[in-house]
Amino acid sequence: MKDLARELGVSVVTISKVLRNHRDISTATRERVLKRMKELNYRPNLTARALITGRTQSIGLIVPDLVHTFFGQVAKGINRVLRQHRYSLVISSSEEDADLERQEIDEMLARRVDALIIASTQWSVESFRRIEEHETPYILVDRKFVGLSANFVGVDDEVAGFLATGHLIEQGCKRIAHIRGGEISTAAGRHEGYRRALVVHGMVAPSGYVVSVKSGDDAADVSGYEAMKELLRLNPPPDGVFCYNDPTGTGAIRAAFEAGLRVPRDVAIIGCGNVRFSEDLRVPLSSVDQDCTTIGAHAAGRALELIESKTPSRPETILLKPRLVVRQSSRRTG
Amino acid sequence: MKDLARELGVSVVTISKVLRNHRDISTATRERVLKRMKELNYRPNLTARALITGRTQSIGLIVPDLVHTFFGQVAKGINRVLRQHRYSLVISSSEEDADLERQEIDEMLARRVDALIIASTQWSVESFRRIEEHETPYILVDRKFVGLSANFVGVDDEVAGFLATGHLIEQGCKRIAHIRGGEISTAAGRHEGYRRALVVHGMVAPSGYVVSVKSGDDAADVSGYEAMKELLRLNPPPDGVFCYNDPTGTGAIRAAFEAGLRVPRDVAIIGCGNVRFSEDLRVPLSSVDQDCTTIGAHAAGRALELIESKTPSRPETILLKPRLVVRQSSRRTG
DNA sequence: TTGAAAGCGGTACCAA
DNA sequence: TTGGTACCGCTTTCAA
Numbered sequence: 036m037k038d039l040a041r042e043l044g045v046s047v048v049t050i051s052k053v054l055r056n057h058r059d060i061s062t063a064t065r066e067r068v069l070k071r072m073k074e075l076n077y078r079p080n081l082t083a084r085a086l087i088t089g090r091t092q093s094i095g096l097i098v099p100d101l102v103h104t105f106f107g108q109v110a111k112g113i114n115r116v117l118r119q120h121r122y123s124l125v126i127s128s129s130e131e132d133a134d135l136e137r138q139e140i141d142e143m144l145a146r147r148v149d150a151l152i153i154a155s156t157q158w159s160v161e162s163f164r165r166i167e168e169h170e171t172p173y174i175l176v177d178r179k180f181v182g183l184s185a186n187f188v189g190v191d192d193e194v195a196g197f198l199a200t201g202h203l204i205e206q207g208c209k210r211i212a213h214i215r216g217g218e219i220s221t222a223a224g225r226h227e228g229y230r231r232a233l234v235v236h237g238m239v240a241p242s243g244y245v246v247s248v249k250s251g252d253d254a255a256d257v258s259g260y261e262a263m264k265e266l267l268r269l270n271p272p273p274d275g276v277f278c279y280n281d282p283t284g285t286g287a288i289r290a291a292f293e294a295g296l297r298v299p300r301d302v303a304i305i306g307c308g309n310v311r312f313s314e315d316l317r318v319p320l321s322s323v324d325q326d327c328t329t330i331g332a333h334a335a336g337r338a339l340e341l342i343e344s345k346t347p348s349r350p351e352t353i354l355l356k357p358r359l360v361v362r363q364s365s366r367r368t369g
Numbered sequence: 370m371k372d373l374a375r376e377l378g379v380s381v382v383t384i385s386k387v388l389r390n391h392r393d394i395s396t397a398t399r400e401r402v403l404k405r406m407k408e409l410n411y412r413p414n415l416t417a418r419a420l421i422t423g424r425t426q427s428i429g430l431i432v433p434d435l436v437h438t439f440f441g442q443v444a445k446g447i448n449r450v451l452r453q454h455r456y457s458l459v460i461s462s463s464e465e466d467a468d469l470e471r472q473e474i475d476e477m478l479a480r481r482v483d484a485l486i487i488a489s490t491q492w493s494v495e496s497f498r499r500i501e502e503h504e505t506p507y508i509l510v511d512r513k514f515v516g517l518s519a520n521f522v523g524v525d526d527e528v529a530g531f532l533a534t535g536h537l538i539e540q541g542c543k544r545i546a547h548i549r550g551g552e553i554s555t556a557a558g559r560h561e562g563y564r565r566a567l568v569v570h571g572m573v574a575p576s577g578y579v580v581s582v583k584s585g586d587d588a589a590d591v592s593g594y595e596a597m598k599e600l601l602r603l604n605p606p607p608d609g610v611f612c613y614n615d616p617t618g619t620g621a622i623r624a625a626f627e628a629g630l631r632v633p634r635d636v637a638i639i640g641c642g643n644v645r646f647s648e649d650l651r652v653p654l655s656s657v658d659q660d661c662t663t664i665g666a667h668a669a670g671r672a673l674e675l676i677e678s679k680t681p682s683r684p685e686t687i688l689l690k691p692r693l694v695v696r697q698s699s700r701r702t703g
Numbered sequence: 704t705t706g707a708a709a710g711c712g713g714t715a716c717c718a719a
Numbered sequence: 720t721t722g723g724t725a726c727c728g729c730t731t732t733c734a735a
Contacts, residue, residue, distance in 0.1 A: 082480070086417050125458065317649055
């Protein structure tokens with residue numbers, strides 16, 4: 036920049052102003068500077084700018100697992116929004132490990148990201164307090180916390196559970212079971228939706244009709260398989276199962292097949308998340324779409340808002356409406 | 370930091386040295402400083418450090434699509450290695466668009482990432498020249514370029530094609546077709562492997578037995594479906610098909626089913642990449658595993674090497690050996 | 704409209 | 720072993 040200034044016979048200040056479209060600069064000078072910049076392919080050093088402005092023009096994203104399609108889609112949505120505002124995305128995986136997540140949060144803070152988006156695997160709210168001390172805005176996605184008032188973007192899990200269960204009821208299922216996830220908000224919400232749907236339709240699930248599996252499991256399909264076997268040992272066995280997520284659902288289908296049952300005729304199955312490449316499955320799996328890319332986009336939008344707003348605005352929750360996707364595994368024709 | 374210095378009655382220089390484990394600092398002072406740092410939860414401002422050292426301790430990754438499992442796995446591998454070295458990962462998607470990719474490269478360079486890892490969608494080598502001018506080390510993954518001497522980490526595509534085709538031959542296929550990808554190195558390599566396998570086994574493919582589909586297509590399964598229909602119109606039709614990738618393979622299976630054929634009995638099918646959740650497919654798809662996480666890890670390792678080495682070292686190619694994964698779609702029992 | 708000077712939060716170099 | 724000083728590349732403030 037100095038070189039450029041010397042060469043053009045102007046000061047670095049002038050150049051700096053041109054860079055930022057400061058208005059009191061003569062058009063002549065501006066043109067001249069811009070022209071030479073293009074020629075030299077000059078781009079200002081963003082680390083220097085960050086040091087003085089306190090803005091890195093970057094936001095951090097911490098997810099439990101980079102490989103899950105869900106988080107890939109969220110990242111994609113974030114990326115799309117950030118690009119338009121010339122922000123960058125710093126990404127990191129917590130590998131489903133709360134300690135690692137805390138470390139990564141610290142790392143991001145040391146890097147001075149302007150905001151943080153987290154799909155947390157935490158139990159405690161301690162790390163969030165840390166972020167708040169730093170006065171870095173942060174937004175939770177996917178999983179929320181009771182007792183923590185924070186910005187949140189996600190899907191209305193209860194509606195998801197309600198939709199899925201209601202659909203099974205419509206298809207004529209009389210004994211509907213639920214394979215639920217562990218102790219996280221998404222699992223609780225979907226379970227609640229399941230319960231509400233039954234109540235609304237005046238149905239009662241026999242005892243033992245709700246089975247828990249661990250969430251965030253690498254081998255969710257195996258868990259689903261085991262859970263389904265358990266359900267099928269009940270008397271009477273269910274004729275409809277709402278599964279916590281899609282991998283669990285495919286595992287459940289496998290178990291049903293092994294038991295000699297036909298899906299959906301003997302037992303209808305629906306998952307949640309709509310992440311499987313479902314068309315080519317043995318039985319294409321019905322699911323509830325979460326529109327993850329939109330979650331990401333909203334989270335990014337909210338992040339930018341928070342960065343702009345000087346005054347600390349109150350936490351806001353954005354709940355997206357899930358959408359039922361009916362495929363063969365739950366469609367009882369006729 | 371200044372406050373800390375004043376409070377402890379030492380200079381900022383001393384603190385700086387403690388931070389970086391500079392050795393000529395008395396243990397007493399060091400302890401004292403470290404203790405207070407913990408208490409205050411102090412972390413140095415990395416942007417300031419970056420400005421003077423010229424190192425941001427971050428590397429950039431540009432991929433065509435964040436949602437593809439392949440790139441998610443690569444990112445995971447990179448992340449794992451970087452974390453151990455306290456580097457961060459700045460990620461961006463080019464959305465399969467060469468112009469966007471160029472922009473993103475510029476953005477990353479302006480951010481002064483210490484190295485760049487790119488799964489390129491480019492045709493031209495121009496943007497790479499730009500990176501070279503910047504003297505930022507860069508590493509290509511997955512797709513390579515003819516006529517560009519650059520660091521590369523990927524899978525030996527020719528071996529992949531050779532393995533897959535050889536496997537079909539072993540399974541007793543006599544007329545083996547290939548659905549190949551577009552004009553990128555991976556497609557060319559796999560095609561070459563296919564050809565070599567036929568030659569080695571003294572086989573000849575009838576004309577029309579190689580069909581091309583576009584690569585990097587969102588709807589690769591549809592392309593595979595169409596390509597397969599085309600192959601099945603031939604006389605005689607193939608009894609074995611090596612597909613460019615897994616989505617293409619699942620599409621091909623669908624087409625075979627629609628034509629009333631049994632897989633693998635009438636036609637054996639194998640894909641490449643091993644990215645589908647293959648166990649629950651209608652017919653679990655055989656494939657060639659690329660071990661993408663390892664690709665990422667190697668790329669990250671190489672990046673760190675390049676950053677450390679003062680002298681510009683010569684470009685290096687790391688080729689990983691692919692691994693055959695046999696499933697039902699190609700297994701002809703008996 | 705332009706530019707000189709100060710400084711963002713650290714690090715490098717050398718003298719004490 | 721410690722600290723003074725300059726300075727990284729840019730922005731901010733204020734005077735010209």
